[in-house]
Amino acid sequence: MRHRVAVPLVVVLMTATIGRLLVLSPQVTDGETALLEGLSQHRHVLLDTIATIVQFALSNGAVVLIIAAVIGWLAVIRRRPLDATGFGITALAGWGAVGLVKVAVERPRPALTGDPLSVVTGSTSFPSSHTGALVSIVLGLALVAATARSRHSILLWGTVGVVLVGAARMYSGAHYPLDVLAALPVAWAGVMAGASLANIVVPALAFGFGWQQAGVSVAAPAARRTGSTAPAPAQHAGTVQASRADAADSSGSHGGAARSAQRTGSSREEHRVDRAA
Incomplete structure (x- = not known):
């Protein structure tokens, strides 16, 4: 249990430290800015449309709706309340970890010479919230996948989606390349910490509220499993x-x-x- 929390914590702290070093390293920022300037010189209507869709599809409000929709689908339609709760905890933990690091690092967004593709909310960019949100959702779904085949499919298509989102965020000039890369370990660390929390919270909620799920048996908490010293009636x-x-x-x-x-x-x-x- 300790290493399940310690390892993600170390990953988050190391990534946040790298982010702070980037803030103090203008040479690295200048190199990334030059790359983004080059991308802005090759705009295309189709690419502009994709980047705009990504920006709104994974905004803060949209991510909340997506997570809530997946929870409802698992709990009501698939009748898997335990998996629904576990997914909610892990996905929110991963996304929350990205937000915490973003606030701690406070790296300014790229300042490009040309007109921005669209108005970007927020003034900090490290790590990318859009990329981190999708990584958290994909990993959360993979953890509660019913079969190995479905898990592989989720990871495969999720990887394609993460690459697309990361490229779109750089294309729109909203994030530096290292912002996108940093979202991967931070989101993973948050999901792993959330999984450790879910292993404690979900059985307790299931036993307390009498939740049932096909193929899953919930053991009573240790305090209730301990036999009493008084004789049986x-x-x-x-x-x-x-x-x-x-x-x-x-x-x-x-x-x-x-x-x-x-x-x-x-x-x-x-x-x-x-x-x-």
Whole structure:
């Protein structure tokens, strides 16, 4: 459990450190800016359309709707509430990790000489939120995939989508190349940390609310699995009955001894009377 949290934490800290070093390294930024300037000189209507669609399709509000839609699809249509909860936790954790690093690094967005393709919200760029959001969603779906074949398909098409989104963000001039690359390890680290959290939260919620999912059995929490030191009701009742029987036997034996003593005393009195007569 420790390494499942420690490794993602180290990855996030290392990536954030690299981001801060980039902020203090204008030479690297100048080289990336020159690359983006070259891309802006080769604009095409089709590429402009794709970049614009990517910008709005993976905006903050759209990502929330996508995650909510996948959760509803898994929980209601596929009847997999445990997987739906796990996906929600892992996807949000990955996307949230990207946002935290972005706030911590505070790398300004590229400043290009030409007109921007579209208005970009936010002033920081490291790492790319659009790329990180898609990586988080893809990895979250892969973790809850029902079969290995579906998992491979999700990872394959997800990789294609991530490459497309990253290229579109650079083409639009919204992110430097290193911004896009940094989103990959940060989103992965967030998803892995979210998976560790989901392994604790999901069974507890399932046991508490009585959630059921085909092919999945939820064990009771450790506190409830621990047996009580008090005897079971049936055993306790049997013990009480046995005690009562022993008491009855004891009372019977004491009563018999008393009656025997009384008869012995009466016989002695009669014998004395006969001798006196």
